[in-house]
Amino acid sequence: MAVGLWGLLGRLPPQPFPSGSHSFPSASQCPQPFSIGSQSFPSVSQCPQISHNSQSLPGYSHSFPSVSQCPQPFSSGSLLLPKDSQSLPGGSQSLPSGSQCPSDRLGAAALWVLAQLMLAEAAEQCLPGHSFETLWVMLEQDRVLHVELHHPEKRNAMNMAFWREMVECFQDIGQDSSCCAIVISGAGKIFTAGIDLMGMGSEFTMVEGEDRARKAWNLRRKICEYQETFSVLEKCPKPVIAAVHGAYVGTGVDLISACDICYCAQDAWFPGEDRWEVDIGLVADVGTLQHLPKIMGSQSLINELAFTAHKMMAPEAQSSSLVSRVFADKETLLQGALEVATTIAARSPVAVQGTKVNLLCSRDHPVPKSLRYVANWNMSMLQTEDILKSVQVVMEKKGPEDVPFSKL
Template sequence: MTYACFTVEIADHIAHIRFNRPGKANSMTPEFWKELPEAVDRISNDAEARVIVISSQGKHFTAGMDISVFMSGSLDGDSANAHVSAEAFRYKIKALQETFSALERARQPVLAAIQGGAIGAGVDLATACDCRYASADAFFAVQETAIGMTADVGTFPRLVKLIPEGWARQMAYTAERLPAAKALQIGLVNEVFDSHEDLLDGVMAIARKIAAHSPLAVAGCKALANYSRDHSTADTLDYISVWNAAMLRPDDIREAYVAKGEKRPPVFDGLKPVSR
């Protein structure tokens, strides 16, 4: 399937979504907000891939929301009935939020390879991914404050759970750039690579390690990590017991041990496709 703002390639159980509008700093046009969740949901449901990598072409990961998004749907609303317009606009925001929630909801882990700037909604996208990796020239900026608005498509509920709250607040209040080295220090990214090429090579190597494991076990890890983040320890322990009681697969455990003893890659059944 062809998309306006990115390409999708699936090979060796790795789905690679690559933003391909470098001349426009990979800004997120109206098409992007519809197409990305469609692509991610398709990958998640079809289950051909075991991990998703998101990267970009050009100098920057993404400049965030394209100005055309602000111009469509009329931000000004109906001045004669501002409250009714505001109620309707809330649903437009919720639709935009769903674009990145699709990354969080995907059955497969999502790895972000971030080069150059992850600006505005780019931070929202990155924080919805499972793991983030950066090139040495990368930076993150919650840019919305600088253009007179409050970030609304995922920054606050996710960023404050990934890094110290004080840093999340400082980024939002000041709209300053957080460089890759500081992002690594405070835990926003897992690793920093010297160049764009090293970044993609490194992230793909991590993706291959994930793809080599039992897809069922990896999907369980993601589901339980997400659940744990949003629930108490007691609730999560109970949920884990129910999950493993239903989905712990002895065949996968046996295959992992046998393959190790035979010094060969293990062979696991993939996840089953689910209907859309």
């Protein structure tokens, strides 16, 4: 996964070290020394007295030597421990620092590496093909994907990689027939700090071109590319639920306004001291000014927000229809969003995805044209077997979750 192994350790459940099933060879069994600098381990073939099955992880060909083979002390930096923690997954076991427990240092290091390898293997098996630098894609429920903005050390600021990976991610998910609904959230204390101005300032101030016309042409092309980062949420046929906590600043509003459903925690707010685009001399150009008038009921409030960027808290966001539900905290927010996503995913994908397409059509077109569109749509989609299956479970007094709908 793009977030790295420490992200996996923080999300996946701890993998216990089976009692008695793994032991470490003594110095006499493995003549090859353990290298601290390279983090290499002697292979099983170098230890003839040891069984491959009892000494190595499945799929891996390396076992771990005893402390007596390593005269160099173990230091927390040699295995890239995070700065704020020396704990194994779950927090129940901790690794000694370079100055503690000399006789146990290598044993702790070996256990830590063992846990890393096991969890990395489990994560790769979870969602192969969804690997990004700034996004973490997880299968939370059956047919429900959870996409997390995962750059918490930068408050999930939207850097160059993010703008590219959002398009790649949701284009992939849109073609993934095993996914029927999506929840998008942010890692860390806030949802997002908006655009990464420090990392992306040169994108707009140093535009290539021999004259002003060519520079303008190239700049317009870039703006259109960035618009696609959030337009892809609408184009994805699967319903997308935004679960917002903490601040959602600047382009964070563009993101959530492109989602189909938006929930927030009680602590959610925008834009506050970080402001909207208007406070840094920009006209918002990736979706906010186009979406909000069709989401919020008051044009006067929309104008006020766009012109002044006043701080809006969760209750006001709900009363103005920017979000439809407010939860007590991030934990209950994610639980509620995933429950709704699971409910959606239990319905016929032909019906759900067709409903999203037609809702967007009715939003952007007059009623007569939208009616003609849905008539054309249903002249083919009404022939789906999902209707007969759904009627049958209703007659049997069962729910949609009992219908074995085919993938779409």
